[in-house]
Amino acid sequence: MSKELIRLQDLTVEFDGERILDGINLYFNDHEFLTLLGPSGCGKTTTLRIIGGFLKPTSGTVTFDGKKVNDVPPYQRQINTVFQRYALFPHLDVYDNIAFGLKVAKLPKDEIKRRVSEMLEIVSLKGYENRSVDSLSGGQQQRVAIARALVNRPKVLLLDEPLAALDLRLRKDMQNELKRIQQATGITFIYVTHDQEEALSMSDTVVVMDKGRIQQIGRPEDIYNEPKNAFVADFIGESNILDGVMLQDYKVRFFGRVFDCVDKGFAPNENVDVVIRPEDIDIVPPEQGHLVGTVTSITFKGLNYDIIVEFKGFKWLIQTTDYHGVGSVIGIRLNPEDIHIMHKSEYSGMFGDYSSYSAEYDELTEDAADEEAE
Amino acid sequence: MKRTNRILTTLIFIFLYIPMVVLIVASFNTGKDITQFESFTFQQYARLFQDSSLLELLGNSLIVSVLASFCATIFGTVAALGIHNLNPRMRKAAMTLTNIPMTNPDIVTGVSLSLLFVFVGTRMLGQRNSLTFWTLLIAHITFNLPYVILNVMPKLKQMDKSLTDAAMDLGCTPVQAFFRVTLHEIMPGIVSGAIMAFTMSLDDFVISYFVSGLDFVTLPVEIYSYTKKPLQPKIYAMFTLLFLLILVLMIAMNLIQVYGDRKKTQSRTAGI
Amino acid sequence: MKKRNNAVLLSTPYLLWMVAFTLIPLGVVAYYALTDPATGVFSFRNLKELGMYLPVLWQSIVYSLASAVICLILGYPVAYCIAQCRPATQKFLYMLVMLPMCMSFLLRTLAWVGLLQDTGILNSLLSRIGIGPLKMIRTPGAVILGMVYNYLPYMILPLYATIVKIDHRLIEAAEDLGCNGVQVFGRVVLPLSVPGILSGMTMVFVPSVSTFYISQKLGGTDTVLIGDVIERQFKQGNNPNLGAALSLVLMLLVFVCTGIMNCFGGDSEEGGVIV
Secondary structure, three states: OOOEEEEEEEEEEEEOOEEEEEEEEEEEEOOOEEEEEOOOOOOHHHHHHHHHOOOOOOEEEEEEOOEEOOOOOHHHOOEEEEEOOEOOOOOOEHHHHHHHHHHHOOOOHHHHHHHHHHHHHHOOOOOOOOOEHHHOOHHHHHHHHHHHHHOOOOOEEEEEOOOOOOOHHHHHHHHHHHHHHHHHHOOEEEEEEOOHHHHHHHOOEEEEEEOOEEEEEEOHHHHHHOOOOHHHHHHOOOOEEEEEEEEEOOEEEEOOEEEEOOOOOOOOOEEEEEEEOHHHOEEEOHHHOOEEEEEEEEEEOOOOEEEEEEEOOEEEEEEEOOOOOOOOEEEEEOOHHHEEEEEOOOOOOOOOOOOOOOHHHHHHHHHHHHHHHO | OHHHHHHHHHHHHHHHHHHHHHHHHHHOEOOOOOOOOOOEOOHHHHHHHHOHHHHHHHHHHHHHHHHHHHHHHHHHHHHHHHHHHOOHHHHHHHHHHHHHHHHOOHHHHHHHHHHHHHHHHHHHOOOOOOOOHHHHHHHHHHHHHHHHHHHHHHHHHHOOOHHHHHHHHOOOOHHHHHHHHHHHHHHHHHHHHHHHHHHHHHHOOHHHHHHOOOOOOOHHHHHHHHOOOOOOOHHHHHHHHHHHHHHHHHHHHHHHHHHHHHHHHHHHHHHO | OHHHHHHHHHHHHHHHHHHHHHHHHHHHHHHHHOEOOOOOOEOOHHHHHHHHHHHHHHHHHHHHHHHHHHHHHHHHHHHHHHHHOOHHHHHHHHHHHHHHHHOOHHHHHHHHHHHHOOOOHHHHHHHHOOOOOOOOOOOHHHHHHHHHHHHHHHHHHHHHHHHHHOOHHHHHHHHHOOOOHHHHHHHHHHHHOHHHHHHHHHHHHHHHHOOOHHHHHHOOHHHOOHHHHHHHHHHOOOOHHHHHHHHHHHHHHHHHHHHHHHHHHOOOOOOOOOO
């Protein structure tokens, strides 16, 4: 296990009487790629700004390398930041932007030169030294921003939605690039995003946040496979979430039927949320199914079809590679490992029902989140 | 429609420039009467440069306007930085205060300041002569400040807030961050504010007329007292020279701007 | 928050300065207006005398409103025309409008005296084609002309600033929806330039209503304006108390007018500033 670098303890932030962060407890290990994931307004950027020193918590402590740093201003922290829209200095060219921190630190000229050109190589921008930052494309500006932060050899790099302004393909490329740079430099990355795919594919650890509280911390696989509550289940991927009763260990009842499952440790007859991922559901002929339902809509998604199936008034999302026309009657089978059981939470009943689902709806909310993030 | 509009515009430009042409022509006139052109001469220009009192007045005007616009630019920029970060209610109050000298008629500003100076000077400090160079300077700084603030504030508003964060992130103290980043970003606003303040100051007559005393007078105030008698033609010569100076300055600024814009668009298209 | 503290620290000297040199002077004006010039004790005498000057005040308002309206009529086509030009030409024409504002307005007004005099340049030109001599100087028309001439740039610049910002797609959209040229102007361009019109009107009205130089030079005995009266109280009449009372009236008038303009124009925090 690598050593702990930053610890946030009982962090609370209030702004004009509004609680932005509500008792955050979190630690960051050296050399780790950690992502703060959540919808806009969940407090992830606020957390980042506290680590960077741009904001002081209302209460709680921030420890860096074992020392309390609540009152240390940003310019005295061994932390650098890649800002949301890069915040490159428009009056300086690429070289001077990257050299900025080193010049402020009054390093010898030849060392600055050496380190900047080394950095330009890492972000593959050799030959762009004298270009004005306005003339660069989004991806190039992004890389200048990363170089400008990394050239100072910080212990921690904070990245605040760094890819939000890029188009989809560039975003995928930059994800790989960032992961590569992180592994090459071994610097701790703390990454903020509202894009769950980005979070899952890049991070060692994902912290899911909502309403100023941490909802779940874990490895990407664990977060996906074992969501702690309805919010996490819905935010990470798609989920059908149903009311159920845990009869005893490994036995859960929903839709009037008892299913085998792999979860245990619940109180007998405890009311629970049952999560079933749309891609885990097997479609079978009606007579072989655990449940039988009617297809009410179908959307082609490229890799698969998203179909909405009605079971006794409750609509499920199912992902399948086979075509099932609207009105056709299908059966489904659920294997024990496809059924995830969660304790009831404040989020129960808010997510996981696809009655009002439409393909556009999903994209709309994502766009709205993008706009809010800006 | 478009053509009549264009003709009208041309006529209005002629209207705007006719009096200037009259003054410039008068500066080459041998006679004193502005309405009668007798014959062509450069003599008025020679006389202008021999008239030390006139040059001194011009110097006075320059001293006041340079000092006032310089002080107002620095003071105003600092204030704008502060106002920008005030809470919205205080900011609104500060902007209302800033707008008072802008909306108040000059004559009211001049009268009110002169009454203040006289009141404080004679009644409270017991001076006999309370209107001096310093009161003139204070008045000019006061009406210059809003020009600086109203030019700098929009630039601060436009500036990406994370730029200063970025500078501090990279090791700048707040003061360093201001000089290395913020100042560059708001410089266009500071420069145009300073230029506006300077020209307003240089050309101000009404406020100066009320707050200047007898021992320090600026050119416009003196011209006003001249105009009660027939005007000396050398003043037309001075007008012509100032006109040329400002024309050249403005054209230069214009060319720099146009050139700068062109360069910017070029580098932008080259980057894509 | 630390940032807020710094903000207060940086802005307080300025705010104190402005209070000391704009608000307090206005208080002093009120003090003078309410004290007796001879004895210096509290009195309404000055305010009672104001009634005498109502006709002058009325005349000032009429003249400056007339000049503001004429400025609008003359200035709008110019602003529109400039906004239609190529960017480089726009900058050049903008400069041509600015330039007169930087030159001594005393001398330029004096040039009008030379132009309009009974034996002036215009009359001598007219006499050559057999007209005249016309009586031009010392008429209300001459005073209004002086106002229009001096403050026309204050109308053109804010108008231009608003018109040039109008999104060209809106005009295309209006055309697309069936408007002809006149309708596009009346239904889209004109309503969108209202903020510029209001700020231009204010910027012409305020200096016009308070001027004294223009009316002294171009006007006669029957074109006395409120500014003249105030100037005389301070510089010749030596009754600063009455002058203060008149200034107070003038200030109130201007604040009421700008208030009315702001009501029509909505937000004015950004508008009205010419850069």
